[in-house]
Every structure is written in C-alpha cells, then in structure tokens.
Amino acid sequence: MEQLKRTATGEPVDDPFRVTGVMMQYFHVCERELWFASRYLEIDRENTAVVRGTRVDETAYESERENLSLGMISLDLLQDGRVVEVKPSSTLEEPARMQLSYYLWYLAEIAGVERDGVLAHPTERKREPIELTTERREKVEDAIRGIYAVVTCEQPPPASEKPFCSSCAYHDFCWC
Template identity: 40%
Template structure:
C-alpha cells in the first residue's frame, strides 16, 4: 500500500498527493521562474510557438529511440524508462537545477503512488551527458515545501514580479509577455 503524504496548505488545510494535480514541468517552471509557472498555470502557453522549445521536442523525439517514451502516470508524463530508471531528456544542461527538481518530483510522485523507482537519470543527448539522481529524505522534504508553494502560487490572483535576469529571460518563451 502506498504511503500517504500530507502537504500543509496555509494554517490548517491538508491535501495528500492523490488530490494534487501537478506535473513535473510545473515544478521545473517554478524553480526557474515563479512568474513563468503562474502564466503557464493560466493556460498562457507561449512555448507552443517558441523555436527553442521546438528544438527540444525534436531532440527528445529523435534521441533514445529504442526505449519506451512518454509514459503517463496520473498527472506526470515521464520521458522514458531505461533499465528501471526514470529518465528525463533535456536539450541543454544550462537549467540543470530546474531539470533536477522536475526529475526529483517524478521519483517522489511515483514513490507516493506505490512504484519503486529508485533512481532517475537526466539525459542531455546533444551534450552526450547523463546525470544520475536518487531521491533522498532531504530532497523529499524540500519537494513538499516546493509543492505547497506551487499550490499557493497557482491560487494567486496576480502574477509574481519578473525575476529580471535578462540573460536568462531573453531565451524564455514568455519574454515578450513579461517585457513587451
């Protein structure tokens, strides 16, 4: 039987993982820029027409053809499985921290659903780079906090302030929305 995880929302409100509809991309976006997540959560989907996102999709589709891809389990969509490891394929390692948290979330989510995924692998095919990750108690604690913050942010009426990191923001699919 799956272990029940409780998230504190506000003062006394509780939810378990089965009541939370949260995808790994949302964890990624929150880690990169809370404003980006807020916009995405409101179905403002700029990445559909962004060249860099299209290139990422192409790399994902053309890489690792021998593996089963796009596994949907509840609210998460896993890129692929490799020898029992949950893998996430990314275009570049420049946003590695955000990619790590996305992968950690998949491992965390699967664990809470009763699956025994013990490790994850970040794959950067263009860079011929792999990074193995393991879910630790410390990571789980931080993820609980991130999830609670995401749930709260998605309820906010107005978007958070811009992060104002132009070198990063210029490559973002939401750049024009924030800076036009």
Template identity: 30%
Template sequence: MQITGTHFNYYYVCHRKLWLFANGINMEHTSDLVAEGKLIHENSYPFRSEKYTEIELDGIKIDYYDTRNQVVHEVKKSKSQEKAHEWQVKYYLYVLKQNGVENPTGILEYPKLRKTLPIELSADDDKIIKSMITEIKELTESNDCPPVINSSKCKKCSYFDFCYSGEIES
C-alpha cells in the same frame, strides 16, 4: 490542481513563468527553442520508445521509464537549467515512490553535450518536495502574477515577448 513535472521545473526557473503556465497562458508553441528541444528529444534515442514505457501517473508524464530497473530517463537540450531539470526528475521519483515503487532512480540526459547525470531521491529531498508542493500551490493559486525577474535567462524564454511587451514596472 494537479502538479506536474513542468510545474517543478518552472518553479526553479521563474515564478512568473510558473504562474502563467498554471493559469493557462502557454507560449511554448511559439518558441523555436522549445521546438528544437522537442526535436532533440524525439531524435536522440530513436529506439528508446520500443525499449521503455511511457507512464502517466498523478499528473506526471514520464516519456521513458525503464520498468525493469525502475529508472526514469529525462532528455534535455542543454544544462542551462540543470537544477530545474534535477528537481523535475526528483519530483517524478517522489510520485513513483508515493505510488509504491521502491527506490526509483533517474538519469538526466543531455545528448547534444553527450553527458548524463544520475538522480536519486533522498529523505531530505522528500521534505523539500513537500514544501515545494505547498509553495507551488500558493504561487499558482494567487490572483497576482509574480513580477518580471529581469534575468539574462529571460531572453531565451518562450514567455519573453509576453513579459516584456510594455508592462509598467511598479
């Protein structure tokens, strides 16, 4: 299995969401919140695609990469999952570094909030990412779907109806 930035994001958000996504159960196409995020992504920086490059490399897809300055630009709707967003970008930086890009950096952009957050990859982050890769593989290759987490963030998740459609708690 090839690990993507989405795997890293979902690992931080919810292991169940990660498992469902990795096992081909995708609910994003039914979510109004996901659709809103795509609109923000597509409309916030209308000329960006002319200026920056889209890269697909080792399972990751970076929509906006400044090749000249080696900067990944990642656009997000809100800061509600900021740690997940940070690790998604750090994983992109890790993959770029593994492919010979020296000292790539990232910028998380929240256009609705008019905020940006610089992202760098430290030596400790490299170790953490290697460990996370192992954990992501173990989680997603398991035959058992992780349990529902019963968190307030579940209400805004595209998998909400799936997770809370009558599963019996053990």
C-alpha cells in the same frame, strides 16, 4: 501536500490540486512562468528554445521512448529500472533535477514504487544519476507547497529579469 495526494489517488476533493513535472521545473526557473502556464496561456511554439527542446524530445532515445503517463506525471523513458528525464541541454540543471526528483517522489509517495533516476542530455552526451534522498524529498515537498502558493494567487508574481529571459517562451508577457 495531502490535497495533492488525495487528488492523485482519485479521492474526491473540493478543489483538486495538480502538480506536473513541467510545473516543478517552471517553479525553479521562474514563478511568473509557472503562473502563466497554470492559466493555460499558450507559449510561443516558434521560440528557438521550444523548437530545440521539441526536436530533442522527439528524436532522443527514439527506439526506447515510451512517454509513460501515470496520473499527474509523464515519464520520458524507463531504462534498466531507472526513470530517465531527457533535456536538450544542461543550462537549467537544478530545475531539471527537481523535475526528475518530483517524478521519483510521486512514484514513491503515490504509486509506492521506489526508483532512481537519470538526467540525460543527449546533445551533450551527459548523464547524471539522481536519487531521491531525504534532502531531495524535502526540497520536492517544499516546492509543492511553493507551487500551490503561486498557482492560487490571483495575480502573477512581479517580473524579475533573469539571464535566460530573452529565450523564454513567455518573454512578451513580461517585457513587451
């Protein structure tokens, strides 16, 4: 945790440790996917889920969209003082909640800015408020430790079939 904070604030460290929002989401979806992404293995950009996500990312809230980058995080949108994370569907709700929770944690811990968030699914016309509660903060910190454990392993975690494997952009790395 401290190493991540030192890296984020620009302090010199021997081995910088970075966590992005996507890494937080992947950790909660599939640790093997996280490991591949941490090695910069390119995903299948023609994958239908990737194409759909890119389309929603490019068109939702188009007039308000700013894509604000702050250190290790990139926010989709600030709306009425709240951080808005835009997702194409609510299929993977908890991973999306954790990604947004990480952004809120990062803003609080690194930037010293307290914000609430909104998880938005524009294609479903759904919005869910997210607050950085004590429980959520602890989950984020546990996940950061878990992410560190995954990305520092020399081998990927074993493949484990999940209901969404067939739509994963890394499918061929596990099942072909």
